[in-house]
Amino acid sequence: MGFFTKIKKLWKGPGEAAETTPAGPARTEPTPAETAPIQEAATNDWQQDLTLALRQAEPRLSHWLALILKDVDKAGDALWQRLSFLFQALDAPVDEAQKFIQHFKKWLDDLGYQNVSEFRSELQYRLALALDLEDEEDERDRLFLKLSQGMAMTREQIARRIDGLLAAHKTMDERFWEEFEEILIVSDVGMEAAVKLMAKLKARARKAQAADPAEFKDLLRQELEDIFKAPKRIQALNPPEVVMVVGVNGVGKTTTIAKLAHRARMQGRKVLIAAGDTFRAAAIEQLEIWAERVGAGLFAKPEGSDPAAVAFEAVDKAISEGYDLLLLDTAGRLHTKVNLMEELKKIKRVLGKKHPGAPHRSVLVIDATTGQNALSQTKLFNEAVGVDEIILTKLDGTAKGGVMVAVGLQFGLPVSFVGLGEKMEDLRPFSGADFARALVD
């Protein structure tokens, strides 16, 4: 597959073990002890110290990174040495480790970053992806942190209002629910969904025999978790995986594709991006720049070409050149334009003809600032191409994205990622539980 496959396997051991027994560090133990002295013959004190520190540390990425970056505040040879030392310590194949470092160096050069404080979180993001560690508790916490930062404005408002609400009422009576309804509407949940959500909450409260507003937060959290529960899906597929990204104008499809490509690259997959937006001026150039930055291949035809033809030929290229993942961009279109939606259907048909099962996923991108119109967008895009999952972007503003509750209630479509900022690392897997936690805690 690519990059770091071996590490992933190696990692599985300590990662899982860490939860149960302290056997984890034991497995990584011999490596630093063996390799470091062989190569450097203990010429540097820092290597010995680091080895010791790593062995004593909790087997967690954030802890290791903290040790690696200790006393390093600028990008430079010291950092690269320390990074390769970490890879060595983890018994990673040398060439893959070098590749990782080279990529990272290039990225730093491109963006002109110098200080560790500027790129630390990107580095951790890359390591987590490369080492397949995103599911670890550690990374989950980081995601939660990011999510709550992003939603700070939101959370403050909603949480404050809910707290105020809870303080003002002794029982969950009619007045209580009325005020809660208002909070939901201000968060863009919408009238209909608010009524539904409240009915569910009331039923839950009755079942749990809870009348005390103190228990309300728990009820709400459970309910939101339920709404955003992603159904199990068959993950196996015939490569290359084809993902079609659709949405209305200006929701951030192109940027999201770049971020998805970046993720996949860091997970060691070979990615091709197809520039299916042949309508908007300079959309192709925009993707070109992104593809170059994240190290993905690009397939494009001149502006004004038939997007279905782009899709067709891109699949050709993806198959013949052995790509693992094809990300197809499409032009932003308002969901009410019948002819443009027909165009999408055609693109989908063409993909399916060329490569059975493609597109394996159709992703609808929705802007978190959107109000009730998101329902109409979901409905019409779903009718046209069958949406498999939703990516919610721009959640780092003050918008609450509450309409996703309505979308979740009505269509049961899972939200797979959320966009929490402009950086590459700011596209994060979405979990309903985290969302609920970030929202009401």
Place this chain on the structure above:
Amino acid sequence: MFDSLSDRLSEAFKKFKGHGRLDEKNIQDGLREVRLALLEADVNFKVVKDFVDRVRERALGRDVLGSLTPGQQIVKVVNDELVELLGGESQGLALDRRPLRIMLVGLQGSGKTTSAAKLALYLRREGLKPYLVPADVYRPAAIEQIQTLARQLDVPVHASTPDMNPVDICREAMAAAHEAGCDALLYDTAGRLHIDETLMDELSAIKAACSPQEILLVADAMTGQDAVTVAQSFNELLDLTGVVLTKMDGDARGGAALSIKSVTGKPIKLVGVGEKLSDLEPFHPDRAASRILGMGDVLTLIEKAQTEFDEGEAEKLADKMLKSKFDLEDFRVQMRRIKKMGSIEGLLKLVPGMGGLVKNLGQAQMPEKELKRTEAIIGSMTMFERRNPAALNASRKARVARGAGVSVQEVNVLLKNFGRMSKMMKDMVGGEAKPGKGLPGMPAGLPGMPGMPGMGEGPDQGSARRKLSKKALAERRKKKLKKKQRKKR
């Protein structure tokens, strides 16, 4: 744009019907529906509250006037309040100062760059010489995007590069525009979050450096309750002069439009209503209100026609019609003009009572496509044939059909329709006998429309129906509606 809000409101208005008098009880019921309709349209929660309270106050206790039913009366009250909410009198851009400097600001993806290009075209039509200044150095290829659009419009664009400082770009652009002989600068700034202090400070710096006369917030019509927060933040920092509302051609109910004005006090000046660069319109609160209430917007239609058809040409054309010399070539020219006015769909929405028709059309075929086909058929004829449609015999028709890639029947349908249309025009023009006077462009420009073959109908049906012009059809609908209403009463 406001169509589904109008659907919801007319539902609400039904609640008011059948009462001889408006009392607290039936007003309460009806207003609940109004409230729901507005909330579903993403109108800000607080704005809705105030709105409903005001309507209630004004409607309470009014006796039914002889001529107005309670339903009509409440519609009138809601209409008045809507106009008030949308900003009363319409306010255009302040175009009197030179050089004119307009700065566009907004969130990412709200449509600033597209609006800048549309605005450039708009200003040129107003007789100014626009100069586009790309000041978005952050998003990849943002500068290329505006350069491409500028090329399409043939408008000069400032030579910005991504490594420049946006404030410097804007400052230097003033001299450069002067050199290029332009008198209207359009600053396209990068999209930013209203809570991003660094980038917001950059906007203040640009404002200080260029002192633009107009600072317009570009806002997406689909925005939810957050629209107000965003508009307030931008307004507090920059003291906006107005708002451009984009993506109004979707099914967004435009609640943002209602809220922004009411909360910031800044008028909506322009609205983006389509993907074409000509799809930017001045915003008229009163007309928008009638559109919300499903009363059509004839004034905008007439103005659209006026920008495309000048009076002299209209007279020439009317003269031709009078002498029944209007031929297929003229028809083609007219058709192209209508296309330039924007999408047919958008035009139809402006005709009273046509809003519903557009919905049906949307399900069936797009009239644009029909137009294209008609154009192809005429394009396959020789100039001689276009000037003398009668000369088209069977073999010529077969050739034309082959050329246009259609069947001979379709050529026949076109010719038949055209014949009927010219006859109708002769009657019309002959009857009024005042070519070129009154509403310039209207009598000459729009008759092209009735002849459009097969608006969503098959080629073989509808021969009886197509005898009626749009106007007649609309009138008939109105009559029917009135009858219905009378029956209900």
